[in-house]
Amino acid sequence: MTTIEKTTDDVLQLASAHFKVPREQLRADDDFFKTLGINSLQALDLLTRLEQHFHIELPDYELQGVSDFRTLAERIQSRL
């Protein structure tokens, strides 16, 4: 069973690769809109990338009100 720590780490890795931001600049509690410099549609792009990685489907509404990597990882974890 994947732990929340591993899921969070994967989310950070994938966000770093997808938006070409060095991994060491990203922390779990960061506001990803700000750290990655993205808008809400680009955040949906990230969601697609995460779905492919975790082999799950996340409806758009799962991202609602979420702006930090940790909470995003928790939403994913609950569907693993």
Added chain:
Amino acid sequence: MLDLQEYKCLGAALRVALDRWPDEVCLIEADRDREKARFTYRQFRDAALPLARALQDASFPIGTRAAIIMTNQSKWLISAYAIFFCGGVLVPLDYKLTPVEQIQLLVHSKAEFLIVEYHAWKAIAQASNFTTLATRVVIVTEAPASADRAGAKRWEDFRGPGEPCFVTREAKDPACIVYSSGTAGRPKGCVLTHENYLEQCMAVTPIFPFSPGDRYLSIIPTNHAIDFMGGFIMPFTGGGAVVHLRTLRPEFIRDAFTRYKITYMAVVPLILTNLQRGLRERFAALSPMKRRMLNALISINRALTHRGPRLGLSRALLKDVHQTLGGSLRALLVGGAFTEPATITFFHDLGIPIYNGYGCTEACTAITLNDQKPFRPETVGRPVPRMEIRTRDQDAEGVGEVIVRSKTIMSGYLDDPEMTAETIVDGWLLTGDLGRIDATGHLQLFGRKKNMIVTEEGKNIYPEDVESVFEGIAAKEYCAFATNFLWPARTMAGEQLVMVIRPESGQPVGEQTAASLAERNRRLLNYKRVSGYLIWDADFPRTASLKIKRAELADQIRKTVGREAVIPL
């Protein structure tokens, strides 16, 4: 197309439409690449009437307010029709608001019924202000079989036996209460009448006519006035169809264009710039030779369409580009917020028929529309039919506040006669936007008179509404402003909010205050956040009842410091 002059209310017009085209498709619901539902007009009626009956069985006197909180999907429109059928007043709420905000608006609107998606209801039931909710009947869609519905009924089972009784309304009766903005501060519930909607529909359909086979891709939330008109009333009263897509992911939007041969789509600037980015990336991946060819074709298209779109010609010249948008698109409408002329130019040069517009919920959506005949991307076009428009208090350059008059103007703000009287004067709606009307009747916008911003997603944000989350920060007092209100700029692009902080006497604003501001800021939805803060070393001017005199404070700030004093958060 129905002759809407014959109808007094939306329910009556929709009822006739459902019988007029029984076998035409009116609604398709897709999720990603899967089609989830498809309704003909007859099937739509057959789905809505048992719901209407059940509403009436649950006691639904004429004028009952019923709210909907749903993403764009078939049950949204079916429920809305059932509410109109019963003579109810629809309160469409933004599913993107926080549950606390949704409850605040439900309470403000005095909605007795709530129809809501299960995931949203779950969040509402856990909100801190849940106990303030006074809705009498809650109906949830798509609740899992074992779910705790917190007293709500299941939409799928909420069906009454027998025929419901159609309840007609008068033209001046309220049809919807639409919140243009405001939650915690002073909610602006625009009361829009049946006449408002029917008039707006009659004004706009000659420009965007619907008939069977025409399809509108609905991605702007349906609670938004643009989508309610373009993605419900207009297609349904013309025999057209609405395609709901339950995701905003660009790859599925592109796919839907082709799959469903979309003829119309309305977008907010954020989606338009995203589409632009996608097309640019495609162009950048072309070989140098193909790129040169494309550029040459774009130049030819630009030269041949300057006086107005020539869709057939553009589709032939730039076939591949048009195919990515399905090849059937007749109009791409952009509204809800200011669109950069460069973005409009990008699509126009490709021969994609783009229409930018200007409007507001208070005017039941569109005030002006720009058909690019001739190409004037720096303007928002000319008034829609039967819309009177003027500017008042003009400056030396002819820029003044835009005021409008038409049968589409709301009857007022719900339970707020004072704000209504300030906004509608002698029948004219004062928009608070600054513009200039040129000799050809085109309106160009130059900023706002009012202290608010509109985001690229078409969300109106009033500074007062974000202030409550900052309660308790280490400051003597604080106040949020739109930066362009503090320092007027002749633009409506890139608008931001700024927090003005008056520190406690003798206490410097250090890293701790900044960190606490940043932490509070993150509690807001991302599009509502303040972009920076400004230190102000004097007490705020206040009224006798201790309210901040915002205009006076803004004046003092403007005279003392400039934008460079704002510290980014």
